[in-house]
Amino acid sequence: MHPAAPQPALHSRSNGSLTLSARGPTLLPPAVVAVPLLPKPRLDEADRFFDIYRRPEVVRWIGAEPIQDHGEASAMIEPNFTRLDADSRFGSWAVIDRSSGVPVGSIILKPLPDGEGEVEIGWQLHPDSWGKGFASEAASAVLDRGFADGLPEVRAVTYPDNTRSVAVCRRIGMQLLGITRRWYHEPSLMFWTGSRPGQEPSLRPDQPAPAELFET
Numbered sequence: 001m002h003p004a005a006p007q008p009a010l011h012s013r014s015n016g017s018l019t020l021s022a023r024g025p026t027l028l029p030p031a032v033v034a035v036p037l038l039p040k041p042r043l044d045e046a047d048r049f050f051d052i053y054r055r056p057e058v059v060r061w062i063g064a065e066p067i068q069d070h071g072e073a074s075a076m077i078e079p080n081f082t083r084l085d086a087d088s089r090f091g092s093w094a095v096i097d098r099s100s101g102v103p104v105g106s107i108i109l110k111p112l113p114d115g116e117g118e119v120e121i122g123w124q125l126h127p128d129s130w131g132k133g134f135a136s137e138a139a140s141a142v143l144d145r146g147f148a149d150g151l152p153e154v155r156a157v158t159y160p161d162n163t164r165s166v167a168v169c170r171r172i173g174m175q176l177l178g179i180t181r182r183w184y185h186e187p188s189l190m191f192w193t194g195s196r197p198g199q200e201p202s203l204r205p206d207q208p209a210p211a212e213l214f215e216t
């Protein structure tokens, strides 16, 4: 993980799930569990995914339009599985609130579109579960899992004004490299983290990000 990363994530794996428990100096009980998603999600997951992807305040950040029905949710989710099947280090996880058992969103590790093996981590949560640290906790566990499985580096690509997503990148120790149009048409911020201390990114951005974005 990048040297600027927060405390190492403590995670354990059982039944295919990941849990994470360290947030700074106090050891707290894990708040979320990340469970591998199946091509046909559980009914409660499918309902929640529909309720996530029908919301403009969520889909505006992934360059999509709000979906209208459950069929569209499946059509949005299922193509990912084809790409994820290509490499066992990729995956998609439902994030479950441990206290309530409610699915709150998902985290994905997948190849960037039309790339040369570059890997992206992404996150989407239901707005009723923002502001609780769930995304950062689950993303950190998924990142650790990716590195443990042999991914050398992982990127996150986000609109420059997506301040919540930018904050997640920083919380999980990703480094802002600059702006890129390499994988998506819109100019995006490229965050990066490598599996080894002192590692350098294999790719550079197209241009630097505005200076104020480098201030933490």
Ligand SMILES: CC(C)(COP(=O)(O)OP(=O)(O)OC[C@H]1O[C@@H](n2cnc3c(N)ncnc32)[C@H](O)[C@@H]1OP(=O)(O)O)[C@@H](O)C(=O)NCCC(=O)NCCS
Binding pocket: 023, 057, 058, 059, 061, 062, 122, 123, 124, 125, 126, 129, 130, 131, 132, 133, 134, 135, 136, 137, 157, 158, 159, 162, 164, 165, 167, 168, 171
């Ligand atoms: C991006 C997204 C996942 C971020 O969710 P989030 O809840 O803001 O992120 P985190 O899980 O890191 O939570 C951090 C917040 O929880 C708070 N928090 C509460 N308890 C916490 C804890 N124990 N540990 C860490 N943070 C905690 C933090 O103070 C912070 O609050 P703030 O929003 O007031 O600053 C969410 O906004 C989202 O789904 N957006 C739409 C989709 C999207 O943009 N996806 C990314 C496309 S690139």
